[in-house]
Amino acid sequence: MSESQPTPPPAPLFVERGASWYWVLFGPICAGLLLWIQNSGGYEFEPVIPSVLLVLVSGMLAVQVKAARVHTSVELSKDTLRQGTETIRVADIVALYPEAPRPVGWGKQELQKWQESRALGELSGVPRRRTGVGLRLTGRRTVQAWARDHRRLRAMLGELIPETISPGGPADTEDEAESPW
Known part of the structure; x- marks a missing residue:
């Protein structure tokens, strides 16, 4: 046996x-x-x-x-994305938001809707010297993944998740009446 x-x-x-x-x-x-x-x-x-x-x-x-x-460690495999101590399944990621435009000048920059969403991990926001990557999860949830080499993380996620939400897509048109707050 x-x-x-x-x-x-x-x-x-x-x-x-x-x-x-x-x-x-x-x-x-x-x-x-x-x-x-x-x-x-x-x-x-x-x-x-x-x-x-x-x-x-x-x-x-x-x-x-x-x-x-x-x-502040990050690990992406074919099945899971781990950000700090929080792990999510790649199958739960529905779409990838496009990269936010770089800030111009010293004025106040208008944030994308996904940049205001919760950062993955147990920290209160995106850790210092890291850049957020917007993700749409199942159940119309939006979160931020993050990494130092955010472009490479975005490219790897793009290979696993073929759908990318266009600028001005669903995150900008969500119905605020759905939120219990």
Whole structure:
């Protein structure tokens, strides 16, 4: 009798990890610089302060990197789109909104309707240094996916979801009376 092997998860089409662990090396670099300053200044070799600096800086950066890797990572496979800790099925994505125009000048820019919708993930909005990608989900829901390389994410989503909503499409003409608020 053969054992049933679990099927491996599909290979990701797009991945962004959120932050690099290389940032944690800033602690040892700072401690080494402080030791060099002590040595070159003619002071007695005192490893306590550089050691404390190493632990504090590396510890704080490790917490921040871990949080960024959890909350701002993106992974797209054939079946799912994961944004931070929220995962949606690609089958639930009905359409892709066109890219928003770039802001011109310093004046107030008028946002597209999809740019005002909820961002995927547990954060309150699109994370810093990321750009939103408008998605129409089943049930007439509109959300924002996001990524640093938003154009590549958009291209990968475009291959999986052939329908693109034209500017001035359904998101701009939704009936506000349907909303319970």
